[in-house]
Amino acid sequence: MEFRLDRRDRFSFACRACGQCCTGKVIMAGPHEILGMSRQLGIGTTEFLTLYSANGGTTLRNGADGRCLFVTPSGCRVHPSRPLVCRLYPLGRATDAAGGERFAMFPAQDGCRAAVGTDGTIADFIESQGVEPYLEWSRRYGALYGRMLGLLERLGVEARLDPPGAATEAGADAAPAAGAEPLSSWQDIDASLAAYCRARGIAVPAGIGEAIELHLRAMGEWLDDLEARAPAASLGDAEDDDDKGAGRT
Numbered sequence: 211m212e213f214r215l216d217r218r219d220r221f222s223f224a225c226r227a228c229g230q231c232c233t234g235k236v237i238m239a240g241p242h243e244i245l246g247m248s249r250q251l252g253i254g255t256t257e258f259l260t261l262y263s264a265n266g267g268t269t270l271r272n273g274a275d276g277r278c279l280f281v282t283p284s285g286c287r288v289h290p291s292r293p294l295v296c297r298l299y300p301l302g303r304a305t306d307a308a309g310g311e312r313f314a315m316f317p318a319q320d321g322c323r324a325a326v327g328t329d330g331t332i333a334d335f336i337e338s339q340g341v342e343p344y345l346e347w348s349r350r351y352g353a354l355y356g357r358m359l360g361l362l363e364r365l366g367v368e369a370r371l372d373p374p375g376a377a378t379e380a381g382a383d384a385a386p387a388a389g390a391e392p393l394s395s396w397q398d399i400d401a402s403l404a405a406y407c408r409a410r411g412i413a414v415p416a417g418i419g420e421a422i423e424l425h426l427r428a429m430g431e432w433l434d435d436l437e438a439r440a441p442a443a444s445l446g447d448a449e450d451d452d453d454k455g456a457g458r459t
Contacts, residue, residue: 219313223324223326228324238293239269240293240347259398297341
């Protein structure tokens with residue numbers, strides 16, 4: 211795919227809900243998207259991750275036929291809360307270091323009954339699909355996960371980074387996740403917010419947007435604390451390996 215298009219380019223897409231584009235795809239899903247789909251299904255994020263996620267809770271599971279588990283003869287079960295990649299399809303989006311964006315169009319899927327045309331612009335399509343909040347949430351979560359990975363590298367740790375109490379939040383009777391456990395318990399918004407709010411004596415937000423905002427804030431505070439303490443911990447480890455501690459204060 212060549213990312214040469216921008217929001218001004220002519221583009222339109224009329225989906226016919228045939229489900230062909232939902233087969234053989236790796237559908238990425240962040241914590242905010244998992245929360246939205248969970249609410250759509252009337253379940254919690256812990257249960258959603260157990261039943262519907264794969265690859266450490268970062269993608270949606272496919273069935274034995276390679277089709278997304280949410281596809282039905284009448285359409286997508288979570289369509290109003292579908293992930294960003296589904297909202298953008300058949301477009302792909304790439305950004306550069308300066309935040310500039312370009313788009314490309316996926317090749318036509320065999321058997322797809324959708325109509326691709328030039329009746330509008332990419333900007334029109336993005337607006338019609340409710341993409342903007344998802345772009346912003348993805349950007350903010352991406353920045354936090356970047357900090358998390360940087361901290362792991364800085365400490366020379368090959369492990370999960372989880373908030374205090376995360377191991378017990380799902381409950382001892384929780385079923386194992388399909389494929390693998392989440393890469394971080396922060397992916398489970400319901401569980402991580404329950405612990406965060408309980409520790410502070412505040413109510414867990416009921417709204418999706420409010421819950422996402424608090425989750426982002428909680429992750430940021432946790433990373434701030436880890437980063438503030440990491441240099442001292444690293445220094446202490448180094449001094450243990452150096453009896454004289456020469457040159458250190």
